[in-house]
Amino acid sequence: MSDDLFVRFWGVRGSIPTPGPRTRRYGGNTSCVEVRVGDTLMVFDAGTGMRELGVHLLKARAKELTVHLFLSHPHWDHIQGFPFFGPAYVNTTTMYVYGPKGDDKNYQLLSGQMANAYFPVRFSDLGAKIVARSFNGTAVKAGDVKVKCFGQKHPGGSTGFRVESGERSVVFATDSELDQMLVDPDIVKRDPEALRELPDDLVSAVRGADLLIADAQYTDAEYLTKVGWGHPRATTVVDLAVQAGVRQLALTHHDPMHSDRDVDLMVLECQERAESLGVELEVFGAREGITLKV
Numbered sequence: 001m002s003d004d005l006f007v008r009f010w011g012v013r014g015s016i017p018t019p020g021p022r023t024r025r026y027g028g029n030t031s032c033v034e035v036r037v038g039d040t041l042m043v044f045d046a047g048t049g050m051r052e053l054g055v056h057l058l059k060a061r062a063k064e065l066t067v068h069l070f071l072s073h074p075h076w077d078h079i080q081g082f083p084f085f086g087p088a089y090v091n092t093t094t095m096y097v098y099g100p101k102g103d104d105k106n107y108q109l110l111s112g113q114m115a116n117a118y119f120p121v122r123f124s125d126l127g128a129k130i131v132a133r134s135f136n137g138t139a140v141k142a143g144d145v146k147v148k149c150f151g152q153k154h155p156g157g158s159t160g161f162r163v164e165s166g167e168r169s170v171v172f173a174t175d176s177e178l179d180q181m182l183v184d185p186d187i188v189k190r191d192p193e194a195l196r197e198l199p200d201d202l203v204s205a206v207r208g209a210d211l212l213i214a215d216a217q218y219t220d221a222e223y224l225t226k227v228g229w230g231h232p233r234a235t236t237v238v239d240l241a242v243q244a245g246v247r248q249l250a251l252t253h254h255d256p257m258h259s260d261r262d263v264d265l266m267v268l269e270c271q272e273r274a275e276s277l278g279v280e281l282e283v284f285g286a287r288e289g290i291t292l293k294v
């Protein structure tokens, strides 16, 4: 089996779907990323982008389909696509829904959002075999692929994931207010240019990733009025990537108020931040529909 990881973005918007001419280039669907290694299909988050992924998978007409589904957390923008995921209605599909050790909360929440008052089809009537699985400590095997998890800072909590295949790795880390995790919380006020040091356990979870897909919702200016909302300054994500020796950084969870042009400007702001820290880091805005080989 090749170690190559294929990553495809199906939803990159945060908070709420934002279709329309202002967001056409990056896309308006909420959080959903596909990662494939050989025949193993992993899906990170079940935001509205998951509907299009389902359409794509059904078109491919695989006889049997196994989907490993990991949820960062159950806020709407991360689960709302699930009831519209076509393969969930097909009896040749098996879905594993992962949660923390000894906890089937994620499975319960997916079914809960299909309660009769919210949705016409009951979870129990879905054709697919849907199974709750939990992490064994902080790691689990999805097929032959190792996935690790780590805690993040977000209202109600959220989970980041690291997928490892041979020497390659991809980290999916959305909905995390890095600015509330800084080792020296006052550093930004004293010296906005100085490196914002993040805790060792977080840095080691991300260490050496070939691709870090990270929540980068706010500009420096916006963050001042959004403290405690659960999302970071995009520039602080750069600092995490720099400390962890990441190769490529994909900014995601774009703010619903941000137009394509605004996201372009944030990417520039982050590229300048990396340069000012003296590091060569490839930074780009995650965009619906793009596929990367890692």
Ligand SMILES: [Zn+2]
Residues within 6 Å of the ligand: 014, 015, 075, 077, 078, 175, 253
């Ligand atoms: Zn979110």
Ligand SMILES: [Zn+2]
Residues within 6 Å of the ligand: 073, 075, 154, 175, 230
């Ligand atoms: Zn959230």
